[in-house]
Amino acid sequence: MDFSLTEEQRLLQDSVERFLEKNYSFELRRSMVDERQSMSEEVWKGFASLGLLGIPFSDEYGGFGGGGVETMLVMEAIGKHLVMEPYLSTVVMAGGLVDIGAADWQKKILLPGIVNGSMLLAFAHYERESRYDLGHVGTRATADGNNWVIDGKKTLVMHAPVAEKLIVSARTQGEAGDRDGVTLFIVECDEENLGGQEYPLFDGTRALELQFNGVRVGPESVIGTINGAMPLIEKVVDRAMAALCAEAVGLMGSLYSMTLEYLKTRQQFGVPIGKFQVLQHRTVDMLINLEEARSLSVLAAGKVDSDNVFERRRAVTAAKAMVGRAGRYVGQEAIQLHGGMGMTDELPVGHYVKRLAAIDVLFGDAAYQRSQFVQLREDAAAAEFVQPRKAWKQL
Amino acid sequence: MDFSLTEEQRLLQDSVERFLEKNYSFELRRSMVDERQSMSEEVWKGFASLGLLGIPFSDEYGGFGGGGVETMLVMEAIGKHLVMEPYLSTVVMAGGLVDIGAADWQKKILLPGIVNGSMLLAFAHYERESRYDLGHVGTRATADGNNWVIDGKKTLVMHAPVAEKLIVSARTQGEAGDRDGVTLFIVECDEENLGGQEYPLFDGTRALELQFNGVRVGPESVIGTINGAMPLIEKVVDRAMAALCAEAVGLMGSLYSMTLEYLKTRQQFGVPIGKFQVLQHRTVDMLINLEEARSLSVLAAGKVDSDNVFERRRAVTAAKAMVGRAGRYVGQEAIQLHGGMGMTDELPVGHYVKRLAAIDVLFGDAAYQRSQFVQLREDAAAAEFVQPRKAWKQL
Amino acid sequence: MDLTFTPQEVAFREEVRAFTADKLPGDVARKILEHRRIEKDDVYRWHRALYEKGWIAPGWPEEYGGIAWNSVQRHIFDEETAAAGAPRLSPFGLSMIGPVLIAFGTDEQKQKYLPEILSGETWWCQGYSEPGSGSDLASLKTRAERKGDKYVVNGQKTWNTHGQWADMIFCLTRTDSSGKKQQGISMLLIDMKTPGIEVRPIITLDGEREINEVWLENVEVSAENLVGEEGKGWTIAKFLLSHERTGIAGVGVSKRELVYLKHIASQEQLNGKPLIEDPVFRDRVVQLEIDLLALEMTVLRVASAERDGKAPGPEASILKIRGSEIQQALTELQMEAIGPYSLPYLPLSWGENWVGQRIGPDYAAPLAARYFNMRKTTIYGGTNEIQRNIISQQVLGL
């Protein structure tokens, strides 16, 4: 049991932090949102030169060979500075699917481009009726000789407006909701039979609604095994959730610091408002929530690469549930303690709060995660759940 | 819509309050608990002479002809002074069953004794497996000619140690859990085939476990219609719940006052602790909880006599759920704000808190009441529950 | 005690309901019910309908054009109109400066301003808070210097709601800074078109413009526009703030939003069943419904006491606290109910004339923005922290 970072990890943490401190101001972000941009090419280049885009991949493909902890360090910094770059979509999710699921020859084509920043990808998975159910895939891929023809709609595809390629989940067997029968395909965004509508999310992230009208792809487009994509998707979504938890910890940390600073400077009734005991105790509770979220974010980062599915899912769902609850508390209190100023678009506070709220929704809110936390216990350890460690009755 | 009390109600309120102020000290109560007493004969006589024991009954039987509001006024005072007398068991529950369900000739025998204080009754209903389900009656009454033979066990029969007679629910048809098939019998406590074990509850109330080993009663012992007692029981339990809500408001009011007084007198760091803003705000939240509970207690009192079952149950379950939540908040905060002193048996605080905790459990805790609140909506107004007042889609 | 409505009250409810069904413009109701963007004209049309009916000023004495409804009637009116989707009337004329002028104004001021407040011809806004004076309002710094028969005003006001719609502003200014901060405050009535006034929008975190900064630079105001005595403005300010509380619990609106929440939760699916049937979600809805029922009963208790002649006291602070908390909880649950479709942010789609596609169900679009916007309710009108201070001092005596 060791929570300390390796020297290499500490260097990574420092270099991301220094880079963002210098190159990613709130004003830059604001102007990107105003100009409907998903990202900054310059920042992305910087990420590439720092090696961040290769974090999860092996050095064979130019990667860093990192895992959950390295991703956590990057994502926490991304949260701290409210960075909008498509790191989650391209590196963690699409890159992760390729890294875990693709054949070697596919990796050789795709990963180096991700690592050097020249290739952006997005993961098109959720559909209108999915809510948070990962298995609810209705989009169909029909075999036509060696080829596949994809028909259906995908929703809320984050960062897709800047992507060159998509990884798309489609049903090659069974019905929407079945765990089996889902296959992943890689699809070029400039496909003729692919329609889309672009829009922003409330946190500024840009997304697409996608319509596949008989998009034809070859057999080389399949990632992983046919009909067997679900375990792969679940694993990568767990990585994404752990990454979002780390981002949320970064966001909460900034909100906590901003609020503390505000309490020390804002004067009312002749004193800094931080002198009022009620505001002190509530700021303490912000800190406690932050530390609780951090503890479970660390746990998720440490367990997300585990081969033990029970352990992995338990850590990730617990962390995401905690981040949902704690994030809401910290966000709401940050606004309240800033008073009217907290309500303005001008201050960063509200923007951090919006990103936190978006994170709660992504891949399932706190209540959903708690239901999954139970589910997995029932699936994996029914006996342990209802039986005490001691056989109480006999004592 | 009128919340003001009538002149008669105000006089009732004043007279109970004055009587208890003078005759019911915390020390008297403590000595009763220490001496394993359920009640004080003197106080009960006083109740009789004030007319309190006849509140719900018509003047034909010497009663006051009152309803939910009058009962609320008495019960709130009972709560305020932490009175242990068997008012709920004898007057509200057993008396209520007789009042609503019994034949005239039975009322003439039973009610005057209740009203003048000479007759004490208890209601034996719950059983080991009931939890909070009123319909879970497994005790059986078997017909034997004109007579009935009762077999089974009853649990947590409050105030039964001082009762002369019991009203007992027994199954004359069907299986435990069926709504139909329950009948009420009146049984003398000195029946030979009736065994019991006496014990206190944590709030000092004394109760019995009862065992009916073939208790034989005549046809004149039946209260109300055979097999059809459930609506009657439900109505009287709703009265009991509304009464307990009023008692809880009295208890919370006293806890609030004691805490406020303590904050004004207890000195630490050279000032009364009431000068600390955190304690101020938490006391405000105690007051808010008290007022919310009071509002719904008033609603329950106003609706408990309604013929509209939906309206009645909605008000009573809402009030009981609120009293559970608010009572827990007020009780826990009262202890916390009293610090170590709040943990002692010496101060009344803890005793008030224990009675509040007992009230939460009686007839179903807050979570159970909320589930009933939904249930009744589903039963009575399924359409209204899921349909908005406006047909939103069409707009 | 009788918790049923009297026949007169039932009849009054019917009358309000019939009137509202007849006169509330359908497009306005639709905007309110679906949380779409509201324009001044939307509020104005409803204002005019009430004015023409003679129902515009239930809080005013009849001699000034008010109508003598008791507080239970006002509750019924609020509930019925809110349920039908009536917009909130602008409170600055009707609930704030109107009652102030009736109590403190000169005859000339009354004659000049009151009729146009009633008719809606003159639209008011408020100039209270300043960047440095929020909870500590009395520390305000906007100066008004007397020069002959005029005041010259310099300073900056903030948290000015809908100043872009207003013709007039009532403004707290400092005419004397020598004494205690509560002294030397004076209230002036200022035409928004006076040279030197600039209204600058403050965009809130939902991306909307509801509030403004108002900058005043050498703004000349006739001394006739002083309300009450010079230097006695703090008394007037406090009088006004106590009037601001009417209907502050927002029970009518919250009841409407609770129904809407259930509507949404009956449409959304979780695990193949309507979300409203999910026991955990439903339990939270029921908790909120019970809280709202308690708030409504508390409002009615206070209203009933007021009708019987008791002055509204600091319990208004309790109504403000719980009312705002419940409003926020409703927006939270609405947002949770729609799940991922709270994410798309298409503000144009909340306005009129939107012809584009929506992302997700129709009702989803404005709910996240509304959630963010409603965070204001625990801040404005005296933060909930200030409300708790008030109760602590005035009720608890701590």
Add this chain to the structure above:
Amino acid sequence: MDLTFTPQEVAFREEVRAFTADKLPGDVARKILEHRRIEKDDVYRWHRALYEKGWIAPGWPEEYGGIAWNSVQRHIFDEETAAAGAPRLSPFGLSMIGPVLIAFGTDEQKQKYLPEILSGETWWCQGYSEPGSGSDLASLKTRAERKGDKYVVNGQKTWNTHGQWADMIFCLTRTDSSGKKQQGISMLLIDMKTPGIEVRPIITLDGEREINEVWLENVEVSAENLVGEEGKGWTIAKFLLSHERTGIAGVGVSKRELVYLKHIASQEQLNGKPLIEDPVFRDRVVQLEIDLLALEMTVLRVASAERDGKAPGPEASILKIRGSEIQQALTELQMEAIGPYSLPYLPLSWGENWVGQRIGPDYAAPLAARYFNMRKTTIYGGTNEIQRNIISQQVLGL
């Protein structure tokens, strides 16, 4: 970073588990697991078992009989022994006065007292709080007057835990009242059998005797029993309070209680199904389980930092706050789980030798009393309000 336990840690856990299975008396474990009443001898037997193994004082330097476990090992030890039902050791000797004597005591004091603390021959209690000095401890008034080579002590201490079991008390006294209240405080070690000491029980709201008042009337104490310098007791008192925090999060105990909660909820029936399958109840259990997991990870983070040489800081206050809140929430849910059978109050049935009938299920009897008793956790050891003040000042700098 590696969140799996090292092979050494796993081996250590196995060793602790095997030892506990072997040496923890079964009747004691049963009392703890079922929340029955604990006597001094129950604690003493476990104390002796650890003493004989050499595991009694992991916080002490090895030269004084301690054992050099790092903080992760201590966490493992706490978790394993708690899960098995080990009683909490008396902290007054091992965690409080022992470390104080090691840091501040004379050689004579160390030689005299430390060995008997380790062996359990001498049992200690504390004399800190007074009726007028709770959160404001430094305002204490118990006087100690120097007369020759003795002090004469007069005053009253309260919230004295298990003084009825103790041989010795360490007592904060005032030897000088001329300066600031933090000055002039001195710590004395007093034999509980000294004439003039009276221990009066304080019955708590669960009806049990766990705490006492200690009255001191002309109690004569040898000046040799002064710890450190006269008048410097406040420094020692603060040192001691910081040591009191070890294991304050109570993770091991809470994990055991969570399992017990699930056990109860799997036995109790609601609507014909085990209560644990009720989605609403289960959601609350899961919330608590996640909170506890977060607390455990926070403890391990702090422990890991301590092992790496960082001093324990004010984050101990966070552990105290959340640890106590979670302990209370567990008792609440346990009490709720048993429904109406929380009501019967039969304290005799929690003791040994009860042969009577129980009311309701076996596990029900002590749960309500435990719920009431555990309200103390947010009060003792510095109330949670004081903890928040500490964090506010020392971490937040407000």
